[in-house]
Every structure is written in C-alpha cells, then in structure tokens.
Amino acid sequence: MAxxxxxxxxxxxxxxxxxxLLNALLGSKVAIATPKPQTTRNRIVxxxxxxxxxxxxxxxxxxxxxxxxxxxxxxxTARLSAQDADLLWHxxxxxxxxxxxxxxxxxxxxxxGIPTWLVMNKADLVSDVQARSEPYxxxxxxxxxxxxxxxxxxxxxxxxxxxxxALPEGVPYYPPExxxxxxxxxxVGEIIREKVLELTREEVPYSIAVIVEERVxxxxxxxxxxxxxxxxRDGQKAILIGQGGRMLKEIGQRARQDLEAYYGHQxxxxxxxxTRERWRDQEAWLRRLGYTPSEP
Numbered sequence: 001m002a003x004x005x006x007x008x009x010x011x012x013x014x015x016x017x018x019x020x021l022l023n024a025l026l027g028s029k030v031a032i033a034t035p036k037p038q039t040t041r042n043r044i045v046x047x048x049x050x051x052x053x054x055x056x057x058x059x060x061x062x063x064x065x066x067x068x069x070x071x072x073x074x075x076x077t078a079r080l081s082a083q084d085a086d087l088l089w090h091x092x093x094x095x096x097x098x099x100x101x102x103x104x105x106x107x108x109x110x111x112x113g114i115p116t117w118l119v120m121n122k123a124d125l126v127s128d129v130q131a132r133s134e135p136y137x138x139x140x141x142x143x144x145x146x147x148x149x150x151x152x153x154x155x156x157x158x159x160x161x162x163x164x165x166a167l168p169e170g171v172p173y174y175p176p177e178x179x180x181x182x183x184x185x186x187x188v189g190e191i192i193r194e195k196v197l198e199l200t201r202e203e204v205p206y207s208i209a210v211i212v213e214e215r216v217x218x219x220x221x222x223x224x225x226x227x228x229x230x231x232x233r234d235g236q237k238a239i240l241i242g243q244g245g246r247m248l249k250e251i252g253q254r255a256r257q258d259l260e261a262y263y264g265h266q267x268x269x270x271x272x273x274x275t276r277e278r279w280r281d282q283e284a285w286l287r288r289l290g291y292t293p294s295e296p
Contacts, residue, residue, distance in 0.1 A: 188215060
C-alpha cells in the first residue's frame with residue numbers, strides 16, 4: 001500500500017469549534033479552546049499519524065470583520081493556510097444559523113479551487129439536524145458533508161477515514177513522535193492566555209498578549225517560567241492584577257496546573273502585566289508576537 005500524506009486546513013468563522021476538533025482528533029491538547037470567539041490567533045499544526053498515512057491538520061483563526069491590524073493578520077493567516085492545503089474543512093456551528101462570516105468563509109473556499117468539505121459541528125446541541133444543515137449546504141457546492149460533535153467526539157472516525165482516503169500519495173512530513181510543530185514557548189504563552197480568557201470579560205481578553213521572557217530548568221523536577229501579559233490600557237492592567245493581586249494569582253494558579261501536567265513536574269510561574277497602548281495596531285509588536293504570517 002502506498003504511503004499517503006497531506007494537509008487539511010480547518011477554516012470557519014470564530015467559535016465554531018475548530019480547536020476543539022483538532023484536540024479531539026489528536027487526543028491531546030495542542031490548541032487552547034474557550035467559549036470566547038477569536039481564541040485562536042495563529043496557524044496551529046497538529047499531526048495525526050497512521051501506519052500508512054500522515055494527516056496534517058491546520059487550525060486557523062476564525063474569519064471575522066477585523067477592527068484592528070491584529071484582526072487583519074488573523075484573517076490573512078486563515079487565507080494563507082487555506083491556500084497551502086490539499087483539502088479544506090469548512091467548520092460551521094449547527095446550533096446557530098449561517099451569518100455573513102460563514103458566507104465569507106464559503107467564498108474563500110470556493111475561490112481557492114481546493115476540494116472543500118462541509119463539517120457541521122455541535123450536532124449535540126440541535127434536535128433537527130436536517131433542517132439546521134440545509135442553509136449551510138446552500139452556501140456553496142461542497143464535495144462532501146459531515147455531521148459531528150467535537151465536544152462529544154461523535155462522527156469523527158468517519159471524517160478522519162474519509163480524509164485519509166482523499167490524501168494524495170506522498171512521504172511523511174514530520175517524524176512519528178511529533179504531534180505539533182509549535183514551540184514550547186508558544187504553548188506556554190497560549191496556556192497563560194487561555195486562563196486570562198477564562199477569567200476576564202468584555203474587552204480585556206481580546207486586548208492581551210503573552211510574552212514568555214524566560215524558561216529555564218532549575219532542577220530536574222522544577223522549571224522556572226517568567227512571562228509578561230501585555231494589555232492596551234492601564235484600566236485593563238488593574239483588572240488583570242485585581243484587588244490585592246488576586247486575579248493575577250488565580251490566572252497563575254490555573255496556568256501552573258496545566259503546565260505542571262504538561263511538564264510532569266513542578267513549575268514556578270512568575271507573571272507580570274505591562275501596558276503597551278494600541279499594540280494590536282502596531283506592526284512592530286505584531287511581528288514580535290508572531291502574528292504576521294509570511295506569504296507562501
């Protein structure tokens with residue numbers, strides 16, 4: 001049997017469950033996932049290994065109406081990731097009706113000329129799947145359609161088997177022990193950002209970024225991490241620190257629990273909060289933070 005390998009880009013508007021699906025398919029957490037839209041800001045690769053195949057899944061930021069340069073770069077990341085794929089999965093949320101952003105994604109897929117499947121997620125939240133699916137099927141002529149629940153992990157086996165069948169013949173792109181190509185610092189920063197998203201409201205979670213300043217092993221059973229959380233206004237900084245430092249302490253405790261599970265030993269996590277006004281509209285900061293994708 002010939003070896004098969006290829007790239008599948010997960011595209012869709014914000015909060016349709018792309019990262020949840022990626023984690024469910026890989027059986028491990030490689031992308032943070034929260035109920036808040038625009039959680040994913042970068043292109044995140046997960047590698048699914050089979051004896052005679054390698055399925056490379058590419059999680060992308062949700063396509064949305066951008067209100068700052070960061071949003072524009074997130075949309076560009078989604079577009080560039082779609083251009084590089086062998087197959088596109090257009091993820092949609094069956095519990096909600098299609099909106100303008102869903103149509104934008106369908107148009108992006110159609111213009112790409114790449115085979116596109118409609119992947120209808122959150123089926124566990126609806127009673128009439130057929131009625132809910134019809135408006136989505138009408139967005140564009142999809143090559144195939146699947147109904148799944150990433151959260152409940154239903155319908156995933158059929159989706160993966162179909163994707164493996166559709167892959168072109170090729171060679172492995174990644175070694176068999178590799179599950180993702182993201183760096184350790186990136187993962188650490190994303191875990192910290194996830195906890196901010198979970199604990200804060202309104203504009204605060206969308207105005208933050210995380211820089212891992214230092215990450216060193218102090219002992220075989222202890223890793224020291226120092227990270228800075230950027231915000232755009234002093235008022236946001238006050239919210240993140242909280243009265244008597246309680247909010248920042250809670251963020252640190254939650255992040256440390258996840259990081260200790262990741263490393264398998266104790267983590268000493270030191271967090272700082274700094275204000276950088278309008279960093280989301282400054283190209284220098286977007287480049288430093290890794291939010292500016294390169295053209296293929």
